[in-house]
Amino acid sequence: MFKDKTVVIGVSGGIAVYKTLDVISRLKKLGVNVNVIMTKSATEFVTPLSFQSLSQNYVVCDMFEDPKTWDVEHISLAKKAAVFLIAPATANVIGKMANGIADDMLTTTVMATKAKVLIAPAMNTNMYENPVVQRNINTLKELGYNFVEPESGRLACGDIGRGKLATPETIVDEVVKLLSTKQDLKGKSIIITAGPTMESIDPVRFISNRSSGKMGYAIASQAINRGADVTLISGPTNLTPPQNLKKLVRIESAKDMYDAVIENFDENQVIIKSAAVADYKPKDYSDKKIKKSNDDLSIELDRNKDIAYEIGKIKKDKILVGFAAETNDLIENAKGKVQKKNLDFIVANDLTKEGAGFGVDTNIVKIIDKQGNITEYPKMKKEEVANVILDKITMLLKR
Template identity: 75%
Template sequence: MLNSKNIVVGVSGGIAAYKACDIVSRLKKLNANVKVIMTKSAAEFVTPLTFQSLSQNFVVVDMFDELKTWDVEHISLAQWADLFLIAPATANIIGKISNGIADDMLSTTVMATKAQVLIAPAMNTNMYENKIVQNNISKLSQLGFKFVEPESGRLACGDIGKGKLASPEAIVEQVSSILTLEQDLTDKNILITAGPTIENIDPVRYITNRSSGKMGYSIARKAIERGANVTLISGKTSLDIPNGVSEFIQVESAKQMYEAVVDNLDKNDIIIKSAAVADYKPKNISDIKIKKSDDDLIIELDRNKDILKEIGKIKKDKILVGFAAETNDLIQNAKKKIEKKNLDFIVANDLTQEGAGFGVDTNIVKIIDKNGNIQEYPKMKKYELSNVILDRVKMLSK
């Protein structure tokens, strides 16, 4: 998969340095050429010999080590790399790169490379959430550096929170995506909706659905990786905003989502509506909490605007993609939506199938176009399905 791809792995000084061994091993199994640069602090956690054995290449730690080749080492490594991965990346190395400091082999080589740099942070939760660190990450994201978000969980220090190095599998997946995906959507402006909407009943209660937003956020990430300018309009989720998104708009209700879509319609060529929008809203919203009584509570509902249908009326030459999550009559219901809402194609899934639908990392779908052609796909990760959807969009946009 990564035949002949050259990857420099930078390992900085944190307890998660041991996980970089697994990352290097996985990259080698994908037939990548790997060279490792370690900071002196990293060498306190894992020996250079370990990485040398796994990568089958000399490991560089000190700028003033005896040269293994006649090249100026930091320049030759910088030029050699197709991709530069830093894992784990401490707050220290992120701060150095963000501020242009080059005082060791790792930071110096990053400054000299023109390859894509992918950074996988790992640190204490309070450090990761520190405004200085977040500003440094934001600055680097704007400069084109890519990040693999850390995970939440129990940290080495005993704290519980966000800051764990992403899994080696997730990091290698992102490396593979960057190195194998073409930048084929660089001239496209894509609007993506994601997540659930909520409709208030009173200040305490509301109506919503089970959407996690994972599908829409995955499409947004893959579109960004492929060079698109992405506007992401999202209901409330627990997901991190994808790095590199051009504009992120947080909404709650279906009305707010409709208004945000309409406001951003003109500047986008492609609209992918993966959000699960509430069809109905309470006719009357109480300003105070509705108290429990001995009587049944009856809530009268009004129809919300059908965002897809409304956009379908005015889309002109824009590409419009919809989603259909059904529990019965999947094909018939999906085809009705295509015709009724003037869609170019629809992504339909049966919620009764295990591994499909809300809250999981996989999906099982049928893609149906406006001519009635149906393509079935087996269960796959949502990030894989995202590329399938974007490939379809690309074909239509030629």
């Protein structure tokens, strides 16, 4: 099934190492070519010979051992990988990856790969729940790394809790999903706007909104997975941009975002306007902090340019996707935006629904096209919503 695919498996030191042998066996039965990299600690649990016998490829353990080929080892393996699996992944390896440390063959190779990376943690419950470990895991997730979550049960140390390596069946299922990911956007160039804008009142204060940027970043990550060249234009967020962006443009104000979209417009085929852009800005900016007084303060506001509307006037054969976050009259408002802004379709969500507002990891959307057709979706993870949007864009690109 996957005879032309290579999975590189990084094995770090932990009692769960033996389960990775079963993972390799299952992948080989699917026709996958498997290469293994072991950390020094991993070799204390299972010998490299065991992995070599099952993978039918030599196992790399030491950065400085005599090379088996004339290729630069870590670069060669990094390029070969369609998926890079780390199982088991210890707290140590996860921490190194999250902080850009590459001091052995495993961390050096994963740093050099552009393949999809799948991480299967395994460790003591207290270690797994440690805030530092969770921060590192979240950092990697935000960067676009994939995880197979550990299971709960009795651990090797005798503790009961979460931290067991996922079953070989589960890990292989996740690898297969990644190997099967469509590359239907390969060669396509996409602008994605994300996050809020900030409109300054004075050096201290500004007008903004509650957008976290999670939806736009999820679209960017999934578009990259599907082969697209992505330019992400991002307002201020706390998110880590996904790996392998073509370009990241950080902006602050609505004018900054408009200028960035126009600057990158010609070289892109698709524009996805998922950012929450401020409709208004202060008419006058004070270069000194406005001091408190006994009187009320009035701030006069001017309209910002409607970026989607301006792009809609010049888009020609490009695909333009808008977003509508509403608290009332969702369908009516969204349909009006499709026509006014010359959108190919709009993604509408009701902010009053639980799981569909700002800052959460899920969304509940309706997609409305220019013919007025409405497709409703249940609550899904934002990554799933992203793929729904990209599926629709792929269909439009085939016209």
